[in-house]
Amino acid sequence: MAQIEVTLKRSIIGQRPAVRKTAKALKLGKIGSSASFDRTPSIEGMVRVVRHLVDIKEL
Template identity: 45%
Template sequence: MATIKIKQVRSAINRPAVQKATIKALGLRKLNQVIEKEATPQILGMVKKVQHLIEVVE
């Protein structure tokens, strides 16, 4: 399966609890942190849910 790199570019402060939980579930803790995840449907759904807080790094 392909992998994607995800970078957190905006803070989760003052965001709904659901979005904070999604960021935490992705494994992001700090701004500008880059993680690598498998591109499963579950991960892609989480990415779409918080797309305004992250960016996908190629």
Template identity: 35%
Template sequence: MGKLKITQVKSQINRTQTQKRTLEALGLTRIGKVVEHEATPSISGMVSKVKHLISVEEIK
């Protein structure tokens, strides 16, 4: 499996508690922060829940 480069592009203010916890679980705490994760099914599920707040790029 490849890796995903995930960047937070929108604020978590006025979002539901589950979306805030998902961002925290991904390691995103502020706008502009970038994290890398393996492309596993659990990470893909978390990404789909907050796709409107993040930018995702696949790394080979």
């Protein structure tokens, strides 16, 4: 299965609570933090919620 790496590039301060919780569920706490995931529909949906805050890279 393909993998993606998600890196937080913008702060979650001032974002809606749902966006903040989604970023934390993706293990993104501080700016510059990264996490790798298998590319599944559930992960893609979570990334779609925070897409304005993150960079996505295919692995």
